[in-house]
Amino acid sequence: MKAKQKHRVCQRFFEKTLNISNGPINKAFEGGQDGFFSAEDKRGRKTPYNKSKEEDVAFVKQHIEMFPTMESHYCRKNTQRLYLDAKLSIRKMYSLYLEFCHDNSRVPLSQSMYRKIFCTAFNLSFFVPKKDRCSLCNRYAEAKKTESLTDQLEALYNNHMARKTNANLTKEADKQRSENDPTFLSITVDLQSVLQVPSGDESLLYYCRKLCVYNFSIYESRFPNExxxxxFCIIAENCVYITSVYTNLDSQMKLTVSYGRKSMAKEEVMR
Ligand SMILES: [Zn+2]
Incomplete structure (x- = not known):
């Protein structure tokens, strides 16, 4: 077909092919000569009547930023995502936002708008301690969910689980040895999920910066199971402030520290 050559076509067929109504065709004939359209695209220029004002959006962002966040317990190196207090939810935050608007004499945006800003402008999640798995278990669960599990990841994961079983067996054996050998003590250690202090339902407390308190516990397997x-809490990087130590471990006793959920290797000896 030569350019500028006119061809008569069936309008209905033309409309169905492009999935348009006759509106754009009539518009095109208005804008040009001889059926050739040359005019500016004026779509999407008009501000929708219900578009939120920028300052209202900024006010929502300001409100969301008032909540203190923390890094994940295990995944801090792999993700930029920050976590909010486990007691919060978008609905709860929205109700606090309504109070905040009232105190500042502002007309609040809708909850769906608040939710949209929360989900698109921030990388925030609510802290769920139970799902806070190690990065490998997380990757495996994610890959299974999205059906993108590779043989390599599966092998890594199986190996990871085999180590877990092996550690449990060794733990049982050491427990037995601990019962019979007075110079040997088997213990289990655990770093508990981060505890946020202070904690409460008072709305002001939600805005308070929380102190992340850690609890590293040691449990003796031998009776009376002390x-x-x-x-402790981490005040700055590499700066640990130990608030309380509850211990009466005999310093002469050799301890095999094993089966920690992440930290120490088996047979590492603490004195
Ligand atoms: Zn794991």
């Missing part, structure tokens, strides 16, 4: 808690 337990020791090292409660």
């Amino acid at each position: 337990a020791y808690c090292f409660i």
